[in-house]
Amino acid sequence: MSSSQFDESVVRETDVEVEAPVESGSDVAWERTGSEHEIDQPSSPSSSGYAGEGGSTSATSASSLIEIQRDEIEEQMRIHIDEISISDSNASWIPGKRHQDEDDASISWRKRKKHFFILSNSGKPIYSRYGDEHKLAGFSATLQAIISFVENGGDSVKLVRAGKHQVVFLVKGPIYLVCISSTEEPYESLKGQLELIYGQMLVILTRSVNKCFEKNPKFDMTPLLGGTDTIFSSLIHSFSWNPATFLHAYTCLPLSYATRQAAGAVLQDIADSGVLFATLMCRHKVISLVGAQKASLHPDDMLLLANFVMSSESFRTSESFSPVCLPRYNPSAFLYAYIHYFDADTYLMLLTTNSDAFYHLKDCRIRIEMVLLKSNVLSEVQRSLLDGGMHVEDLPPIPHSGPSHLGQHIPPSDSPERFKEANHDTGGPAGLWHFIYRSIYLDQYVSSEFSSSISTRQQQKRLYRAYQKLFASMHDKGIGPHKTQFRRDENYVLLCWVTQDFELYAAFDPLADKALAIKTCNRVCQWIKDVENEIFLLGASPFSW
Amino acid sequence: MPSRRRTLLKVIILGDSGVGKTSLMNQYVNKKFSNQYKATIGADFLTKEVQFEDRLFTLQIWDTAGQERFQSLGVAFYRGADCCVLVYDVNSMKSFENLNNWREEFLIQANPSDPENFPFVVIGNKIDIDGGNSRVVSEKKARAWCASKGNIPYYETSAKEGINVEEAFQCIAKNALKSGEEEELYLPDTIDVGNSNQQRATGCEC
Numbered sequence: 241m242s243s244s245q246f247d248e249s250v251v252r253e254t255d256v257e258v259e260a261p262v263e264s265g266s267d268v269a270w271e272r273t274g275s276e277h278e279i280d281q282p283s284s285p286s287s288s289g290y291a292g293e294g295g296s297t298s299a300t301s302a303s304s305l306i307e308i309q310r311d312e313i314e315e316q317m318r319i320h321i322d323e324i325s326i327s328d329s330n331a332s333w334i335p336g337k338r339h340q341d342e343d344d345a346s347i348s349w350r351k352r353k354k355h356f357f358i359l360s361n362s363g364k365p366i367y368s369r370y371g372d373e374h375k376l377a378g379f380s381a382t383l384q385a386i387i388s389f390v391e392n393g394g395d396s397v398k399l400v401r402a403g404k405h406q407v408v409f410l411v412k413g414p415i416y417l418v419c420i421s422s423t424e425e426p427y428e429s430l431k432g433q434l435e436l437i438y439g440q441m442l443v444i445l446t447r448s449v450n451k452c453f454e455k456n457p458k459f460d461m462t463p464l465l466g467g468t469d470t471i472f473s474s475l476i477h478s479f480s481w482n483p484a485t486f487l488h489a490y491t492c493l494p495l496s497y498a499t500r501q502a503a504g505a506v507l508q509d510i511a512d513s514g515v516l517f518a519t520l521m522c523r524h525k526v527i528s529l530v531g532a533q534k535a536s537l538h539p540d541d542m543l544l545l546a547n548f549v550m551s552s553e554s555f556r557t558s559e560s561f562s563p564v565c566l567p568r569y570n571p572s573a574f575l576y577a578y579i580h581y582f583d584a585d586t587y588l589m590l591l592t593t594n595s596d597a598f599y600h601l602k603d604c605r606i607r608i609e610m611v612l613l614k615s616n617v618l619s620e621v622q623r624s625l626l627d628g629g630m631h632v633e634d635l636p637p638i639p640h641s642g643p644s645h646l647g648q649h650i651p652p653s654d655s656p657e658r659f660k661e662a663n664h665d666t667g668g669p670a671g672l673w674h675f676i677y678r679s680i681y682l683d684q685y686v687s688s689e690f691s692s693s694i695s696t697r698q699q700q701k702r703l704y705r706a707y708q709k710l711f712a713s714m715h716d717k718g719i720g721p722h723k724t725q726f727r728r729d730e731n732y733v734l735l736c737w738v739t740q741d742f743e744l745y746a747a748f749d750p751l752a753d754k755a756l757a758i759k760t761c762n763r764v765c766q767w768i769k770d771v772e773n774e775i776f777l778l779g780a781s782p783f784s785w
Numbered sequence: 786m787p788s789r790r791r792t793l794l795k796v797i798i799l800g801d802s803g804v805g806k807t808s809l810m811n812q813y814v815n816k817k818f819s820n821q822y823k824a825t826i827g828a829d830f831l832t833k834e835v836q837f838e839d840r841l842f843t844l845q846i847w848d849t850a851g852q853e854r855f856q857s858l859g860v861a862f863y864r865g866a867d868c869c870v871l872v873y874d875v876n877s878m879k880s881f882e883n884l885n886n887w888r889e890e891f892l893i894q895a896n897p898s899d900p901e902n903f904p905f906v907v908i909g910n911k912i913d914i915d916g917g918n919s920r921v922v923s924e925k926k927a928r929a930w931c932a933s934k935g936n937i938p939y940y941e942t943s944a945k946e947g948i949n950v951e952e953a954f955q956c957i958a959k960n961a962l963k964s965g966e967e968e969e970l971y972l973p974d975t976i977d978v979g980n981s982n983q984q985r986a987t988g989c990e991c
């Protein structure tokens with residue numbers, strides 16, 4: 241952890257200060273991998289006959305043919321997107337005459353803020369977040385036409401903007417992934433989400449599914465994904481609540497060092513007996529995690545694996561054995577996962593390369609379970625769930641001596657004192673509402689509990705979106721690395737601080753004082769350093785990428 | 786103490802996705818039924834103690850996923866089975882026609898010593914639906930198929946109403962037991978599958 245201090249003078253010199261959100265324009269723009277820039281074109285809501293006005297204006301230019309075709313495609317795209325946005329742009333809406341009988345023609349379908357599609361390069365739908373895949377065949381074909389048209393030109397589509405909508409494309413061999421969104425999330429975030437959806441598909445099928453397309457381009461993949469809808473929908477849902485989806489780090493359940501050690505020790509024993517990865521999880525949080533020699537588990541793989549397990553109800557009823565693929569570990573091969581829930585929240589995943597290992601893993605689980613019970617790990621886990629993690633109200637003052645413990649400032653939760661001390665209307669000191677700290681070296685992050693100012697799901701989702709934007713802007717290679725960022729809008733003050741060792745994202749009351757907020761961030765970093773034994777998994781084998 | 790081989794019986798349940806394999810197992814083991822469909826991923830595993838002719842046995846039931854993508858998984862699950870249960874839905878012709886594929890796939894992958902006499906049990910499930918009016922596979926047709934495959938015992942069940950489930954599993958246990966005893970005599974090399982409890986000291990091959 242860095243000993244550097246975050247102070248106002250540093251912020252003034254190097255940071256980006258934004259006092260109001262920048263609204264994106266309402267133009268149609270194409271962004272292509274070949275050229276990083278966006279080409280802005282005026283939207284022409286009146287151009288109903290495609291290859292009409294748009295085409296004629298460019299007919300005189302040297303590249304007229306491609307221009308016309310692009311306009312054509314663009315127009316078709318616009319038609320579809322306008323159908324989606326029927327509720328908000330009457331001027332440019334063209335009745336969906338070509339798709340009267342389809343689900344993409346239904347108002348509820350179009351009103352959705354965020355669509356995700358997976359389709360094959362022959363235009364066959366594979367997955368759609370909303371609506372029936374087969375009824376959306378026409379729409380899929382349009383998407384496919386757009387992608388392959390631009391690909392043929394030696395380029396690949398990345399982003400199309402149309403009014404309020406962004407359409408993001410990701411091409412993975414024979415598989416196309418598309419997101420249509422009016423949520424104003426940055427392109428990088430949406431692309432990252434498509435990458436995760438693709439990764440989730442690999443978890444279920446491995447990349448060998450590509451071979452099916454090589455043999456038969458018309459291959460219909462939907463039967464192979466039978467029964468997996470909830471896995472994808474739960475992943476998509478997690479884009480709005482789980483910061484791991486954009487931080488590319490995992491988070492641990494807060495536990496005393498001794499408790500986590502006890503769990504780690506027994507997992508280590510197991511890993512030495514031929515298990516590739518042994519992980520003990522509580523919901524999406526890690527209790528302990530051990531990899532066999534040299535094997536390392538990428539945080540994205542962990543996210544996808546945990547989502548796979550938690551969203552498949554069948555794992556909860558009995559112990560299970562299933563093939564899974566870890567795309568970052570090896571996208572081409574299956575591993576075998578033994579999965580067992582100890583209680584409603586806590587589950588064990590043992591991964592091996594051996595498809596015959598079920599009984600061995602079952603024995604391992606029995607051994608693990610005995611140790612966990614003997615050392616009270618499972619009851620400690622339940623207690624941690626009740627207590628929660630870091631509460632901003634408990635942020636200790638800065639001149640701080642002696643080892644600190646998580647929650648030492650919290651009287652037992654049934655005590656009335658708790659309610660007196662914590663000022664639930666203002667959150668923590670200096671109007672601190674929430675923070676996320678990501679340790680770069682550990683690949684782990686810790687997120688504070690939400691203060692009462694951000695208590696609804698809607699508010700929490702909005703904050704995560706704001707963090708996500710901040711994250712994207714801090715990691716935008718084009719602009720160069722920022723060290724700090726200070727943003728104030730009507731909802732919050734957002735502060736971001738990035739060093740070689742960590743990244744801190746903090747949200748304050750919109751009226752918070754800047755200097756005080758910066759001081760508070762320093763206190764947060766100190767606090768995390770003090771309790772790192774309890775909130776992070778330390779000293780395990782490095783989980784390098 | 787009686788030998789392991791006789792106390793632990795491995796049973797595999799196969800059949801198309803959605804025919805009710807998990808529901809049958811849950812009805813049998815937990816006496817529960819849910820209308821909600823939760824696709825099995827890979828294979829689930831439950832055990833149940835059964836009594837047969839004054840002796841106690843543990844049925845180790847492997848409830849496999851019927852979804853297409855798991856069909857290549859066979860060997861991992863099938864090997865060392867003492868009995869294989871083939872389930873179809875009496876309201877779905879396709880699920881019945883696929884019984885043949887499931888049976889053949891099992892015999893290839895599990896590679897039992899005496900395939901002709903390996904104990905199968907066939908279950909036609911969901912007889913409760915629509916009072917039997919939406920049924921498309923007749924009992925006669927099903928029994929004819931069973932007869933042609935070496936007189937496989939046949940049961941018609943409803944996992945929902947709990948009809949005939951207990952009876953079907955009694956038969957499964959009985960047949961598994963028979964096969965277990967035979968295999969002990971003829972095929973010692975399959976014995977190590979399914980009893981790693983006793984073998985831990987010597988280590989596992991993984």
Ligand SMILES: Nc1nc2c(ncn2[C@@H]2O[C@H](COP(=O)(O)OP(=O)(O)OP(=O)(O)O)[C@@H](O)[C@H]2O)c(=O)[nH]1
Nearest residue numbers: 802803804805806807808820825851911943944945
């Ligand atoms: N009416 C009726 N419904 C049943 C019966 N058995 C199962 N179902 C329903 O059929 C659906 C599928 O049942 P499952 O037991 O999950 O099917 P499965 O064969 O395990 O499917 P996979 O795990 O995908 O291979 C569920 O919605 C059950 O509620 C039955 O006897 N009667």
Ligand SMILES: [Mg+2]
Nearest residue numbers: 806807824825
């Ligand atoms: Mg099932």
